[in-house]
Amino acid sequence: MMTRLYHHPIFAEHLTGPGHPERPERMAAVAGALEAEAFQNLDRVLASEGSLEDVYRCHPQDYVRKIARTTPEDGLARIDGDTVVSPKSFAAALHAVGAACAAVDDVVNGAARNVFVASRPPGHHAERDTAMGFCLFNQAAIAARHAQAVHGLERIAIVDWDVHHGNGTQDIVWSDPSILYVSTHQMPLYPGTGARTETGAGNVVNVPLREDDGTDEFRLAFREAVLPPLEAFRPDLVIISAGFDAHHRDPLGGLNLTEADFDWATGQLLDVASRHSSDRLVSLLEGGYDLQGLGQSVAAHVKRLMVG
Numbered sequence: 001m002m003t004r005l006y007h008h009p010i011f012a013e014h015l016t017g018p019g020h021p022e023r024p025e026r027m028a029a030v031a032g033a034l035e036a037e038a039f040q041n042l043d044r045v046l047a048s049e050g051s052l053e054d055v056y057r058c059h060p061q062d063y064v065r066k067i068a069r070t071t072p073e074d075g076l077a078r079i080d081g082d083t084v085v086s087p088k089s090f091a092a093a094l095h096a097v098g099a100a101c102a103a104v105d106d107v108v109n110g111a112a113r114n115v116f117v118a119s120r121p122p123g124h125h126a127e128r129d130t131a132m133g134f135c136l137f138n139q140a141a142i143a144a145r146h147a148q149a150v151h152g153l154e155r156i157a158i159v160d161w162d163v164h165h166g167n168g169t170q171d172i173v174w175s176d177p178s179i180l181y182v183s184t185h186q187m188p189l190y191p192g193t194g195a196r197t198e199t200g201a202g203n204v205v206n207v208p209l210r211e212d213d214g215t216d217e218f219r220l221a222f223r224e225a226v227l228p229p230l231e232a233f234r235p236d237l238v239i240i241s242a243g244f245d246a247h248h249r250d251p252l253g254g255l256n257l258t259e260a261d262f263d264w265a266t267g268q269l270l271d272v273a274s275r276h277s278s279d280r281l282v283s284l285l286e287g288g289y290d291l292q293g294l295g296q297s298v299a300a301h302v303k304r305l306m307v308g
Helices: 027-034 052-056 061-070 087-107 141-153 167-173 215-233 260-274 291-308
Strands: 002-008 043-046 113-119 158-161 179-186 204-209 237-242 281-285
Touching: 002 027, 002 215, 002 291, 027 158, 027 291, 043 141, 052 061, 052 087, 052 141, 052 167, 052 215, 061 087, 087 113, 087 141, 087 237, 087 281, 087 291, 113 291, 141 167, 141 179, 158 167, 167 179, 167 281, 179 215, 204 215, 215 260, 237 260, 260 291, 281 291
Parallel strands: 002 043, 002 113, 113 281, 158 179, 158 237, 179 204, 237 281
Antiparallel strands: none
């Protein structure tokens, strides 16, 4: 079994306007990075549109209808000061959901050893009934619930290393002990959540880092605060909210990680998946707004997925 990549041209058709950091060029940066010879054996698959049934497991129907109504026929529309939609945004978000759920299908059915989903808009800030932080639907939470509802998996772990706390994922799984949410993130920083005291039903583990923290602090936090709860939880599936805006080049964060750190963290989670999840691991692109840093980080991450 190989590593699979989900992608689709529609992800670049979600337009956010001039100067917006979550821009279509992010997809070109990812695609360019994965054109290198090292990725010639990457199994590339076009994403299909996801089902509303999957979305409704995490977002109420009224909320989904509101996003559909807000999506304009022409031009741009703002949901809030940061979150912008254009004519193809709703379809792009549904394709991101479809790719995330198909990735779960693949690792459960044995079609792939692990999967990276290169999609946008990102998802981890989308709360149950609130779009924010560039995010419309929460792909990570949706994928977790899909794994449970469709495949009967019991314990799903979501590990989020985006520089921003995934308030949306935390909101959706807050009272659900069958889903473990573990997040490293800079604090204080948008969206202002993610304190250690936020623990949900004992299933939420927040590991805040300070501005200017880098390799040593991140890896120590991972060893001491991320890996132990994962080992105790013994997940049937590992999902990564793979944001790369903790990279030292990124303009929206203040951490100093390098692509080598993402390579290392990927390896740690592959080991967890090997011990507890029959190697089942799905990685979903979240943030990453410096194009060079994003490309280099994705390349390191996917290379590690391919090596195992």
